[in-house]
Amino acid sequence: MTPAVARSAGPAEHTAQTAAPAGWEAAARARAARLEELLGDPYDNANPHGLHTLFDADARGVPPRLTEQLLADTGLGAELVPLEHGGLLTRADLLAQTLRPVFRRDVGLGFSLAITSLSAASPVWAAGTAAQRRHLADLLRGGGRAAVLHHELAHANAILRHEFTATAAPDGGFRLDGRKDVILDAARARARVVYARTDPARGPRSHSVLLLDAEEAPGGGERRLPRVPTSGMRGALYSGLEFTDFPVPADALVGRTGEGVPLALRTLQVSRGLVCGVLTAAADTVLHSAVRAVTTGRGGPLARRWTKPLAGVFADLLACDSMATVVLRALSLLPARSQLAAAAVTYVVPDLLRENLEELTTVLGARRFQHRSPEYGALDRLARDLPLAGLGHTGAAACQAVIVPQLRALAERSWLAEEEPPPELFRKGAELPPLDYRLLGVAGGGDFLSASLVGSAARLAPARGAGGRHAVLAELAEGFTGELRALREQCRTLPAYGATRLADPAVCVLSDRYCLIAAAAAVLGVWEAQDGTDPFLADTAWAVLALSRIGGRLGIPVPHLPDGCREQVADELVRRYRTGRGCDLDATLLAR
Template identity: 40%
Template sequence: MTTVLDLESRFGDPWDPANPLGNRAVLAADERQEMFADGERMLDDFGLNAEFVPVARGGRMAGLDRLIRTMRSVFRHDPALGLGYGASSFIASVNVWAGGDEAQQRRLAELLLSGRRVASVYHELAHGNDFARVDFRADPGRPGELLLTGRKEVVTNAQRSSAMVIFSRTSDAPGGRSHTQLFVEKDALPPGRLRYLPRFHSSGMRGVQLGGIELDHCPVDAGVALGPLGSAMEVALRSFQLTRTGLPAMTLGVLDTGLRTVLRFGEDRWLRGRPVGAMPVVRVALAEAFVDLLIADCLATTVARAVHLLPEDTNAYASAVKYVVSGRSIRAMARLGELLGAQSYRRTGEYGIFQKLQRDLAPAGFGHAARVACLATVLPQLPRLARRSWTTGQEPPPGLYDPGADLPALPFDRLRIASAADPLAAQLLAAAEAMPAGAGLLHGLVQRFAGELARLRSAALGLRPADLAIGGDPAALDLTARYTVVLAAATCLNLWLAEQRRPATFLADPAWVTAALLRLAGELDGTSTSLPAALAGPIHAELAGRYAAGRAFDLSNSLLPDLPRSRN
């Protein structure tokens, strides 16, 4: 049995009120503002932590896209469980895989594989996403010793973790070499020196233990440093390529369940003698949310595979995933909430899970870096990418658009702090050149995006150094936002082209990719036009078919064996 099938079978039918892992139990834990204990015990038995440990270290992390699909199953049932049990350790651990030495990596694997948690200790409220201004200090003490002083107020699993990855200042000098990450085990700290700060109350992720820590001249062995002193920014920017891609992609499980909830509602509720779900306006809205999920998954899955196949080029792509996927999911859930109406606010009952999902999804828009911070990461790279990649078409490497193809191990040592080139944009140009003129609307849309890339190139090459800095012209960030839309279009188009080798599949049909490019073109134009019936019809039919068969709504179309089927 595959990992996803195994997990879904363990979770069981979420709408069964007698299921101890179902929606009713998830909502009860949320009302108590507690982690879902029965869910955690199940994930302990499943050994979820092994998913965050590379195969070479004894775990099951064979590919970022595989990890995303596994964690998407957890987020599909309870986002707080997904973050509080699993993703928080993933966020911390990638820094050790990217920057730690042999002994540190071996010890982290031992901790995770024994079921313990690792906390990512980055944020300070005074500085938000500006890690270069972090005040938490690691100063020299006695020979071979560092003294930790400061506080971190926003830490997932501050108390529940066995170890911490702490972003710390190790120099008063300005610039990017003034901080170091530390891999600190709590048992190694002198008794009584670590103080926990009160948990923050939050509207979403209420079960996640979000607190803080405080230390005052607490001695630790200097060997806790991840890499050389002053390397924190480099290690973080490399590891962000996995977390900024992975976490938003995992949360697409929330949108899957949101769609499933509204489909269920559409069957149950009748208006003027027919089910609400049969109304044309509802069907169009559901089709559009389905397309939004596919758009987000195209970009996320492509970049997750690119981390393996094109690791020197994925820095900008990862930030684009964080910006596009989280924003698109949040907007789609808001639209689905409109279809549910008053039911979208109910905290109990058949559809009570929806309001929790919507609240829990909101943090996906910021996490370790707000969406606008991700745009700011991409912006200074645009002129270089425009010069190197935005004029000549390029064929994708084998396997990039084939989720079933094997991948090499994650090349942590090849990840870069800035993208060397932009092969995804170049692949858009190659696809545009290969499109037959008889493709009608789709051909015109592809040419529209190729033309947009040319306009972006002209604008990017005209940016001044002051435009690329924090506090520069806001229009420059808008340029970056438009670039992320083009990237999303490129991945949708190339995945559709790759699917032509399987012509009988839904993903080989031009309907969904035409709808996707229409949705994305509307973002470029600042318009919001409903899908025409000729596209919405077959897309809704696919959605309804997957719902009836108990299959996932993402690119995988995988069987979810214990989800309830359509009752019609």
């Protein structure tokens, strides 16, 4: 499609001199392809890194040691270290690409080897001293692990309960006390990043970040607690740590005293967006198993009864990938303005994935109970893993804690008034600056996704009376823009933010609506940015179906799907399954 109005370049937050080299994207994709090849055919029972072996390890509650060693030997830890510190991390969206082969096979393995260490390292990359960064970079590049001991940011569950306190010591350091029972890889991680209370008063400066080295710890004051079994990620090793009057040197402090909460809010944007991006790969495996279930032994298109659920889930996965990719790219291009979008993607994607798994149960039928079957066991396993991945009630509450306080200000100053983001945000292959944790902002950065939605709707408006799929797409875009207008009027009447607002269901519903509008904006932005290289993504069918499903969830009027739209999406899904392609925006070539 040729837009009626060219997308505005918008305000950029980096100069051309800091743009990333074009070779970064190609190199990351090459590493992802090599990792996919090394991990091999997931359905080959003789493959030591295949689903049969991984499911067996999960059932026995043990880590898949051979696969862990393979990933360590390939240098996966270097992917978590920024380029300036000797690693391979250039951009968050490219990191998601390199991690997807792991998550396509085992969510727990991906968390243990990548997400947890990156979450722990993020405040060090953002505010650590040169010595702290060098020490952690060397550790991760050498195959070591880092554990994160978080404080409670939102509603508690077993993962977040308890906290640590650090009191000032006469030598300038701290004395650490406290206990946490459930920490991923507490027993195996050499580096521990602790969010400890350093001020008894409640407030944004109540906690600080400490970087500890397990091998340099003094003899007393630390007690390792036993392993805790979990319902999901059964092969991951969760256990606890308890500190009693534990001495911590002054040079363990990351950033300044009292900077823990701001650091967490800034750096969580990266891990939240990344988790959403890589979990679409895990859902991709489930969708492939559902297509296998209804096509094995028969050729041609899908039977009519399976077209609606499978095409719908495929469209949802493309919507999830669109939103996650845009947010991860924004961390490089618009780092001071990305927090709102990062919270929105973490709110939307888990809900869509859970709904998708429910839809796929109807397709898989009794096969889904074959828990250890490489062909059909992925659904049950992902359903168990999602809550532990931080994408359950606790994750939703944390996202609302970011979004709700901003609603009134967004309605008064941003929505329908903000300038569009740079077009590179949505364009595959566009050169972007590197991810710099030091530039990440917290709140008050506006809303580039709603601005993009308004621009997309304006460019599509001339097609509304022309008929056909473009007209339906234009109607959908205008419908979401109308919902944004209505949301703006409602949010303008909100009272000043108070502690009780998060407990108000009516206010939380407003944040729900906003997040779905943001998802629609990402889909439209990605569709508009297509250059025709992929005819399927350049066509309107997937975007129309994805937006129709988002609109249905939002409760706005949705036009009837054009004839053949759903069937076209279903045909592409079957084609990808039969040619060994993923269900993501890149149609990734899978090992087989």
